[in-house]
Amino acid sequence: MQNDDVIWSLIGNKNFCSYKAETRRENEAFCRNRFNVTGLCNRQSCPLANSRYATILEREDGVLYLYMKTIERAHTPSQLWERVRLSNSYEQALAQVSKRLKYWPAFLVHCAKQRLTKMVEYLERKRKLRMQPQPELVPIKKKTERRERVREQRALASAQLERSIEGELTRRLQRGAYGDLYAQGQLDMERVHEANELEQQAEVLANGKAQALYEVESESEAVSEYEMEEEWDDELSADAETDDIEEAHRAHEESARHFDFDDDNDIEDAVRSDADEDAARAALQRRARHRRADRSGVPDGATTRRRRGRKVEWEVEHERENN
Template identity: 40%
Template sequence: SDDLIWQIINNSFCSFMTKTKTSKFCRNEYNLTGLCNRHSCPLANSQYATVREEDGVIYLYMKVAERAHLPAKMWERVKLHRNYERAIGQIKEKLIYWNNWIRRRVIARFDRLLEVQKRSRRLVLTSETKLVPLSRKVERRERRREDKALVRAGLETAIEKEMLDRLRAANPEEFVNVDRAAYEKALQAVEVEDEEDDEESEEEEEDESESETEYVEDFDESEEEIEDIQEQQEEGEEEEPPVRQKLTLSSRGAAAIAPPRKRAKVTVEYDSD
């Protein structure tokens, strides 16, 4: 039956066969060598063995004619030991009565899988630069956006600086139509600075007024001042000229003469202590 299967596969059609100008290859996952020939074909050999790797673990797969009628249990899987010598001992023990060609090919494939595992671990440990493709259109668009953002930011800072300079120079008539938000922001910054300066000056004045100490005289008048006031009043009474009276006549008769005004007198009393 194996010869019949191989004649059909070899001469007609096989879905796993890949032909080239020099040779033919097999894409079946259970193929031992990857070549399409009579010894390597897993379909045309009822007794077959191979080695496969699954999730970092290497298994030995074996197929015999006694399980040909059970497709779900056709392959026997044996997990190989991580130690190389013990794994080779397992392969030789399981394939002790098998063809020498299959036994040698299984050991060679096992060695190759071990080399692949070591290399993959080494590549994982070594950090390599990862190249990420980037479209030129996206790159140009991002560059234009960055340039516009930088220009906008520089313009806003220049406007704020100009507003601050003009506010400090107290020339409000020179303002031009600019961004309202930048103007208000600059104006608020100046107002905050003025308020802080006023608060600091008030605090300094309060501190100075609290630290100042003055000495003042008593509110009671001294005896010398009282004597001077009495002498001035007496001299004024002696030198006072006579009051002249004027008469004015009206059509009805003579007007009454206004009496002279009297001076207020000041009397000083002394308290005997």
């Protein structure tokens, strides 16, 4: 018969046990036996020194089982542990544990339920981590990469060689080095060249039309700007001439008030003043023309359309005093 006290006296306390893991604290150690329900090395938790023992283990992938050991199976070590599969639902699994361990020690029932709770929690975390995308580690093989790089360089070199050979054969065929041997191929190439030339001519014509249209638009814009500047200059010169003429007319009137037309000297002064006024008017007109020519960049006399200032006729009434 199995005696639990004798077994614990042999492996417990400071005696040797292959499953014992010593720690720095005295009278405290861990147990590496997979059937241990608490993971501690003590009299109540030892699966070897207890003829009646229960624990919970994970078998397969995420499936929990309740393992139970009884004294009646001690003579058959292969059938020592009875296994019962637990439900995936936490409440139902707790109910199964309570039903199976109804008359067992309270310590084993409490430790079994506590272990079940911990295992359900870590399985839930495990499922969540599996659902999240995980980085995949890919090994880097330097020798393989170096081999592929060399092969790529060789392939590029061979491709360039093929292109150069193809170009040389095409040039020889165009020069007629093969005679009538490839007459059909030469005709096809000529057709291709003709089609390319027609496309180039069409592009050149389209570009020429676009350039001509652009030039015509630019010329029309320049002419319109020049005409606007000329009209503006004409208006400015006309206004200036009008102002100058009005000032001269006022001065002439002022001077005419003091003239005595019975006196010959006063008549000569009046004629001289009229000549000076005509000369001043001509000088103002020449200055306005030069100013327009400087602004527009066109020499004086080159414009076809000019606006001349109004002619102002002077009428002087002479009143003779009756002596």
